[in-house]
Amino acid sequence: MPHSLHHIAGNNAEKTKAHNRRVILGHLQGRDAGRAEIAKASGLSTQTVSNLMAELEEEGLVHRQGRRPAARGAPPLLYAFNPSGAAALGFEVRPDILTMVLTDIGGTARLTRQMRLTRCDPAHVLELMAQMAKEAQAERPRILGAGLVIPGPFGVEGLSAAGATTLPGWEPKQIPAMAAEALGMPVHLDKDATAAALAEGMGGAAQGLSSYAFLYFGSGLGLGIISQGQPLRGGFGNAGELGHVIITPGGLPCDCGNRGCLEQYVSRLSLQRHLVATGLLAPHTRGTDATVTALLAANDPTLTEWIITAAEALSRAIGMLENLFDPQSIILGGALPDALLDALIAHLSLPEGSVSRRADRNRPRVMRGTSGRQSAAMGAAALVIHDTVTPRLDAHRALPTEMKDAPCP
Numbered sequence: 001m002p003h004s005l006h007h008i009a010g011n012n013a014e015k016t017k018a019h020n021r022r023v024i025l026g027h028l029q030g031r032d033a034g035r036a037e038i039a040k041a042s043g044l045s046t047q048t049v050s051n052l053m054a055e056l057e058e059e060g061l062v063h064r065q066g067r068r069p070a071a072r073g074a075p076p077l078l079y080a081f082n083p084s085g086a087a088a089l090g091f092e093v094r095p096d097i098l099t100m101v102l103t104d105i106g107g108t109a110r111l112t113r114q115m116r117l118t119r120c121d122p123a124h125v126l127e128l129m130a131q132m133a134k135e136a137q138a139e140r141p142r143i144l145g146a147g148l149v150i151p152g153p154f155g156v157e158g159l160s161a162a163g164a165t166t167l168p169g170w171e172p173k174q175i176p177a178m179a180a181e182a183l184g185m186p187v188h189l190d191k192d193a194t195a196a197a198l199a200e201g202m203g204g205a206a207q208g209l210s211s212y213a214f215l216y217f218g219s220g221l222g223l224g225i226i227s228q229g230q231p232l233r234g235g236f237g238n239a240g241e242l243g244h245v246i247i248t249p250g251g252l253p254c255d256c257g258n259r260g261c262l263e264q265y266v267s268r269l270s271l272q273r274h275l276v277a278t279g280l281l282a283p284h285t286r287g288t289d290a291t292v293t294a295l296l297a298a299n300d301p302t303l304t305e306w307i308i309t310a311a312e313a314l315s316r317a318i319g320m321l322e323n324l325f326d327p328q329s330i331i332l333g334g335a336l337p338d339a340l341l342d343a344l345i346a347h348l349s350l351p352e353g354s355v356s357r358r359a360d361r362n363r364p365r366v367m368r369g370t371s372g373r374q375s376a377a378m379g380a381a382a383l384v385i386h387d388t389v390t391p392r393l394d395a396h397r398a399l400p401t402e403m404k405d406a407p408c409p
Contacts, residue, residue: 088103088105096117102381108203147381196379225239275288318348
């Protein structure tokens with residue numbers, strides 16, 4: 001994850017040891033460095049860096065890279081981040097699909113599994129996850145932990161829990177402990193869109209960006225926001241419920257209880273509903289990608305009608321996001337075919353009255369992501385990696401009261 005590590009100082013207090021480890025690992029991502037160089041960049045003492053470096057080397061998270069030639073004195077011993085030194089598991093649970101990804105701590109996928117769900121109650125899904133985790137551990141014994149992502153929102157009363165995009169019974173205050181017991185390892189819980197945004201920054205279209213927004217097409221439509229290298233989660237873990245922002249007042253009814261929500265015009269379920277209503281798809285059909293791809297290739301006017309309507313609603317939402325969050329770019333990804341995402345982007349009519357209209361832009365205002373359909377599962381693994389290698393400015397401060405019960409790490 002891109003971030004300005006040279007602006008984040010370490011702390012010599014023992015209670016911030018985990019933070020200091022992140023400072024060192026973060027500094028070593030993308031560069032080799034000696035202990036004195038890391039100490040100078042972080043503000044840590046050379047002794048502290050030496051002690052922590054010995055731990056990290058023993059754990060296999062860093063390795064020696066030889067010595068750098070020096071004009072005077074002994075050449076410094078260089079260290080490098082070791083992406084294959086450990087692994088992370090990522091699970092995405094949707095109402096109909098369970099996906100697992102095993103990555104190394106550099107974010108490269110080493111094993112992927114996916115299965116259809118005939119039931120999505122926690123007991124059943126956690127049992128399947130445990131079976132997948134055993135297979136992953138046979139592949140990579142040293143797994144630091146697991147990320148688990150589900151559709152939001154978490155623990156709310158202001159949005160109905162009904163509808164095809166939700167997971168009944170998945171209480172965010174209980175699920176992490178239940179999952180940790182089932183898998184035998186620490187578990188980080190987060191929203192699918194937030195995790196997908198992390199994955200896109202780690203190995204996708206957002207590499208090199210520190211502030212961006214990721215529109216995730218999963219069960220519904222979610223939003224992940226990365227600001228200065230850190231996920232924006234809000235007071236209760238529910239930041240980014242873009243799908244339930246009213247874009248057309250008095251418009252189509254939504255399961256959340258509102259009318260005119262963006263999700264009703266721009267989402268996988270919206271597309272399926274349109275294709276069924278026009279006779280291009282049989283009701284309750286699973287897997288619509290082949291149909292959509294064929295319709296796109298044929299320039300089918302019915303599909304084009306949906307794209308134009310969806311792009312109009314999406315353009316209004318993107319203009320709002322730009323002015324609210326000032327992202328370097330907005331990225332679209334998730335469970336829609338790449339060709340359809342490209343068509344949506346091509347039909348956008350982005351508002352001119354936006355802070356994102358800049359002469360000095362070096363990225364498009366809107367891009368398609370490259371993490372693919374497994375971006376949320378990859379992002380779940382990225383939660384573990386992010387917690388391991390990315391310094392947090394609030395690491396040594398107490399959390400606000402409202403965040404203590406929040407489901408996110």
